Amino acid sequence: MGDPVVKKFMYINRHAPCGTIYAVEGLEVVLIGAAFEQEVCMAFVDDGVYQLKKNQDTAALEIKNYAPAYRALGDYDVHKLYVERESLEQRGLTEQDLMQLTYEDEDDDWKEKPSLKVVTRIELADLIAEQDVLLNF
């Protein structure tokens, strides 16, 4: 057998956290897919940026609040989370409205580093162009 093939995967999240199953299913696929040790990143655009909103409360919806699970992504070695600046601005949001997501860098003495990065639409287009596989949720 040769070396395992490592592909660049991007999961693109476009839907609000609740109301449809897209966001939670997308997150689940990322967590499961992490076991295959591919190069994984996530992008949050359109209403998908709401998935990262701080202080989500689903009590009134009577569904489980799975937002804390985004904080576990670092443990799964998923630490490249790109948020589109234009989508934030259109919704009156800034980076301060989002959860603080971090990971511990194994190659840098487990230093805690931020996982979220706000990028422009043009920067995101370049990132999308670099990927081998795109999965939309």
Next chain:
Amino acid sequence: MALEVNGKTYETDEEGYLANLSDWSKEIAENMAKEDDCELTDNHWEVVNFLREYYEEYQIAPAVRVLTKAIGKKLGKDKGNSKYLYELFPYGPAKQACKYAGLPKPTGCV
């Protein structure tokens, strides 16, 4: 499926994982372990309790790889390795320990 402990019945899924996290008690964990011919020692409890704390914080049950790494960080390298964890939980540390902890089957366990 259902599990009976001390005359009370608890709902489980088809693989024996508790349906309601809030039903969990130490007796339920011990009962599940007994059915697997496993006696829970302090070392088992350390992992089970760790999983319950992890779930409380992140709302997911960690995959085995994530569990191993996290245990290593919290309890030391001699415990954060597959050999140690598989000796405690021969059916798979994440799967079996999550079951005893009353959590759903771990996300990312294939």
